[in-house]
Amino acid sequence: MKDNLSINIKIDSRTYPLVIERKDEEKYRQAAKLLNDLVFQYRNHFGDIDTQDIMAMAAFQFVLKYLDEKNNAEGSPLIDEIKNLNDDIADFLAEKAGIRS
Numbered sequence: 001m002k003d004n005l006s007i008n009i010k011i012d013s014r015t016y017p018l019v020i021e022r023k024d025e026e027k028y029r030q031a032a033k034l035l036n037d038l039v040f041q042y043r044n045h046f047g048d049i050d051t052q053d054i055m056a057m058a059a060f061q062f063v064l065k066y067l068d069e070k071n072n073a074e075g076s077p078l079i080d081e082i083k084n085l086n087d088d089i090a091d092f093l094a095e096k097a098g099i100r101s
């Protein structure tokens with residue numbers, strides 16, 4: 001049985017009731033804080049613009065950041081480690097077979 005929790009998340013002065021798993025509470029609160037901070041920055045920078053425009057810009061910024069992270073995760077650290085392991089295995093097998101590279 002899941003340990004659920006009812007919380008209220010406030011985003012740009014509107015409250016949203018959510019039922020979440022208790023273990024995820026901090027993640028939800030951090031997400032709301034990040035979004036509210038970004039909304040505050042946009043309001044300060046662009047002045048009095050429509051809330052829907054601010055939310056669209058914030059969503060777009062988060063999606064760009066998500067794509068950057070996704071592309072970085074698919075790349076270097078894991079792939080490089082696999083390549084290194086593959087080279088080590090090839091060297092070991094070549095040495096066992098008496099072949100020097």
